[in-house]
């Protein structure tokens with residue numbers, strides 16, 4: 002098995018020293034750099050560069066610069082996506098994002114992690130588990146999503162949360178670690194009126 006195949010199978014793999022993965026990350030980071038240096042009003046260039054980078058991105062999206070990812074080909078995003086500045090996606094495993102997802106500034110979507118055991122970690126080993134974000138999700142600023150987490154449709158994650166476990170649909174969740182605070186109900190339609 003190659004290191005890439007081990008990663009895909011959810012096994013520990015050597016990310017730091019594998020030539021194929023280093024090459025792929027380098028190519029990805031060149032495209033991220035190109036994207037981040039494009040003029041803000043070069044809308045065509047920005048769209049084309051994101052389409053070159055991600056395996057799928059739907060219609061009508063805005064990704065504020067800068068944004069960073071590791072491979073790009075593991076990222077699939079639906080329609081009407083918005084991300085504010087400083088989005089970091091560590092897409093060592095697949096990242097799937099639905100339609101109408103809003104992401105605040107300084108968010109992190111981290112599929113990868115290292116063993117707690119120091120010897121394994123210093124060998125360069127890591128694991129990568131997929132992350133799924135449903136439709137109509139809003140991540141407040143500074144939210145970080147940990148490996149293997151799924152977030153259900155229509156859910157809001159409050160700013161500053163560290164999401165270590167999956168969160169169901171239709172809730173407000175927040176905190177470190179992130180927990181369900183309450184359901185989002187019809188009463189929320191009236192809140193800002």
Ligand SMILES: CC(=O)SCCNC(=O)CCNC(=O)[C@H](O)C(C)(C)COP(=O)(O)OP(=O)(O)OC[C@H]1O[C@@H](n2cnc3c(N)ncnc32)[C@H](O)[C@@H]1OP(=O)(O)O
Nearest residue numbers: 085103104105106140141142158159160161173175176182
């Ligand atoms: C796409 C973009 O660019 S977005 C731009 C950036 N903007 C942001 O990041 C703003 C994000 N907003 C938040 O995080 C807000 O706090 C919201 C939306 C979660 C507040 O939602 P509300 O419905 O108003 O919740 P409300 O204020 O009633 O709070 C409900 C509970 O959640 C708690 N709570 C609210 N925010 C947080 C938070 N960030 N972390 C932990 N708990 C929180 C409240 O303290 C309250 O707890 P209590 O019931 O014990 O008092």
